[in-house]
Amino acid sequence: MSLKYALLGFLSTEPASGYTLAQEFGESMGWFWSASHSQIYPELHRLEEQGLILSQEAPGEGAKIKKIYRISDAGRLDLQRWVVQEHEYPPIRDAERIKLVFLDDAPLDAVRRHLQAHLKHHEDLLAIYRDHLGQIRAGTFPRLLKRQASRPAAAGPTIAALKALAMQGNVARARTEIAWAQDALALIEGLPDPHVPSVEHRSVEGGEQ
Amino acid sequence: MSLKYALLGFLSTEPASGYTLAQEFGESMGWFWSASHSQIYPELHRLEEQGLILSQEAPGEGAKIKKIYRISDAGRLDLQRWVVQEHEYPPIRDAERIKLVFLDDAPLDAVRRHLQAHLKHHEDLLAIYRDHLGQIRAGTFPRLLKRQASRPAAAGPTIAALKALAMQGNVARARTEIAWAQDALALIEGLPDPHVPSVEHRSVEGGEQ
DNA sequence: GAACCCATGTAAGTTGTTACATGATTGA
DNA sequence: TCAATCATGTAACAACTTACATGGGTTC
Numbered sequence: 001m002s003l004k005y006a007l008l009g010f011l012s013t014e015p016a017s018g019y020t021l022a023q024e025f026g027e028s029m030g031w032f033w034s035a036s037h038s039q040i041y042p043e044l045h046r047l048e049e050q051g052l053i054l055s056q057e058a059p060g061e062g063a064k065i066k067k068i069y070r071i072s073d074a075g076r077l078d079l080q081r082w083v084v085q086e087h088e089y090p091p092i093r094d095a096e097r098i099k100l101v102f103l104d105d106a107p108l109d110a111v112r113r114h115l116q117a118h119l120k121h122h123e124d125l126l127a128i129y130r131d132h133l134g135q136i137r138a139g140t141f142p143r144l145l146k147r148q149a150s151r152p153a154a155a156g157p158t159i160a161a162l163k164a165l166a167m168q169g170n171v172a173r174a175r176t177e178i179a180w181a182q183d184a185l186a187l188i189e190g191l192p193d194p195h196v197p198s199v200e201h202r203s204v205e206g207g208e209q
Numbered sequence: 210m211s212l213k214y215a216l217l218g219f220l221s222t223e224p225a226s227g228y229t230l231a232q233e234f235g236e237s238m239g240w241f242w243s244a245s246h247s248q249i250y251p252e253l254h255r256l257e258e259q260g261l262i263l264s265q266e267a268p269g270e271g272a273k274i275k276k277i278y279r280i281s282d283a284g285r286l287d288l289q290r291w292v293v294q295e296h297e298y299p300p301i302r303d304a305e306r307i308k309l310v311f312l313d314d315a316p317l318d319a320v321r322r323h324l325q326a327h328l329k330h331h332e333d334l335l336a337i338y339r340d341h342l343g344q345i346r347a348g349t350f351p352r353l354l355k356r357q358a359s360r361p362a363a364a365g366p367t368i369a370a371l372k373a374l375a376m377q378g379n380v381a382r383a384r385t386e387i388a389w390a391q392d393a394l395a396l397i398e399g400l401p402d403p404h405v406p407s408v409e410h411r412s413v414e415g416g417e418q
Numbered sequence: 419g420a421a422c423c424c425a426t427g428t429a430a431g432t433t434g435t436t437a438c439a440t441g442a443t444t445g446a
Numbered sequence: 447t448c449a450a451t452c453a454t455g456t457a458a459c460a461a462c463t464t465a466c467a468t469g470g471g472t473t474c
Contacts, residue, residue, distance in 0.1 A: 002304040003433080009311045019453050032307050034300030039434060041455060066453070083308045084319045089330055090304070091243030091462095095211040097375050098241050099292045102218045104368040105360075110293045111371070121298055151314075158400050159313040162320070165396065166306045169389045176385040180378045187374065191367050212461080228425050248462060250427060275425070300434095 003043055006033035008071055008079040011053060013147040015070035018044050032166070044069055052078055108193040112185065119181040126174035133167040136160065212252055215242035217280055217288040220262060222356040224279035227253050241375070253278055261287055317402040321394065328390040335383035342376040345369065 010021060021044070022037035035043075047053045052075035055067045071079075096118065103111045135141040144163050148156045219230060230253075231246035244252075256262045261284035264276045280288075305327065312320045344350040353372050357365045 001432090002302065002307065005304075005311075006307050009307055012311065012314075017453075018455090022453095032301060032303040032310070034302055036435070037454080038436080038456080079311060080314060083311045084315055084323075087305050087308055087323065087326060092241060093211065093243055094241040095214075096296050096298070097378070098211065098215050098218055099296055101241070101371055101375050102214075102221065102288060102292045104356075104364065104371045105221075105289060106293055108367075114293075114296065117296060147313075154401060155313065158317075161396065161400055162310055162313045165393050166310050169306070169386075169393075172385050172389050173382070176381050177378075180381050184374050184378075187370065191370055192363060210460090226425075227427090231425095245463070246426080247428080247464080 002033065003035055003039065004047065005079060005082050006035070007040070007043060007047065008052060008075050011069060011071040012076060012079055013143060013150060015056075015068050017066045017068055019066070021069075047075070051075075108188060108191060111188055115181050115185050115188070119178060119185070122174045122177035122181070126171065126178065129167055129170045129174055133164065133171055136164045136167055211242065212244050212248065213256065214288060214291050215244070216249070216252060216256065217261060217284050217291075220278055220280040221285060221288055222352060222359060224265075224277050226275045226277050228275070230278075256284070260284075317397060317400060320397055324390050324394050324397070328387060328394070331383045331386035331390070335380065335387065338376060338379045338383055342373065342380055345373045345376055 006025070007021060010016065010024065016024075018037065018041050022035075022040050024031055025033060025035040025040060026037070044053065044055075048055055048069070052072055053069045054072050055069050058066050058068050100111070100114060103114060132141065136144055139145070139160070141163070144160060147163075148159050151159065215234070216230060219225065219233065225233075227246065227250050231244075231249050233240055234242060234244040234249060235246070253262065253264075257264055257278070261281055262278045263281050264278050267275050267277050309320070309323060312323060341350065345353055348354070348369070350372070353369060356372075357368050360368065
């Protein structure tokens, strides 16, 4: 259900083609929702059927045809209804944590590598988030400018403030993960490294201990 | 794919019935993976077919039959292989952030309620996480004790340390969300509240601005 | 005897992933 | 001309959700 509103939200700022949406929901890390083109195209068809978006064929750079989707008034209303609805937090599914906990049966170096990868992952994210936040605060973030331009001048500060808040939240999350991983890396150095995996242990040496 | 390993991980500590697993993966908040019984039962059948777990019928409290699943050596090996594999971080899908950003078109009070709900959600989580962490550190967390008992004594500190680290990470995350929401609540009080939703604005008053 | 917990399952539907498929344009 | 990018789709599969279905035992 959220893909629908992520698309409506994007299109509430400016019209776009399926291809552009697929790019923004794919590579771009400044966005808050991921989806592949194979999910986006059918969803756009459904939204158009429901009258929440309208398409218009337009010639692309060369002679190719592009479908440009724009949000309808019905779409805007639906989006407005959704954003104010009470948010249902999704169930927690954290495979990284499961791996960490059950690495208690692996050599200490495997734990170290796991935490180092976690650290790097969030350092990379942090760099991107900080860059975006800088652009939002400097007023050079393209989509922020477009959204402000499409709305009454009085809404400008709110648009900028909420976008900045959202990105600050991501920055704060990344920093938390980095600090946690660093602490964890320091802590595990004090641990013994028995490395007696339970399977080999039992089958090779029998039921000792 | 991760449900499989969450189940194998759980069963690597102690045998359990599908019902017990469904409870642990459902209500219990101290765990890192959620799943419903309708997903768990078929998955257990598949794991048994693959020889990664073994079942054994046992009488329950009354006269009812319970299937108790235990992990096999093949299951342990598969789990050990998985935990050391490089972790693929899932794509970001954050509906809460999408709502926040597109609340720029709603009355300020809707933003306030959104942030207050966020705050409460993570305060509730924090309380649970802190409680679990306390039990882990005090050595009274039942599943930690069971896991330590099922493994060589030398592994005890590592088991406790990794479990504590995982829970500390959750505590840190909850604290970050709380601090962020509090900052955000303070910040939005400085914003104007125009409340001119774009749809009504345009359709009722025409293209002013 | 009604409501609730224990215990196990299936079925239908939604969401998301990976792979397959096509064709035009642009630049090396 | 070969590879990359633009642009749009479909098909098969995997993961997850919600609802349906059953039956024994316990407690009020």
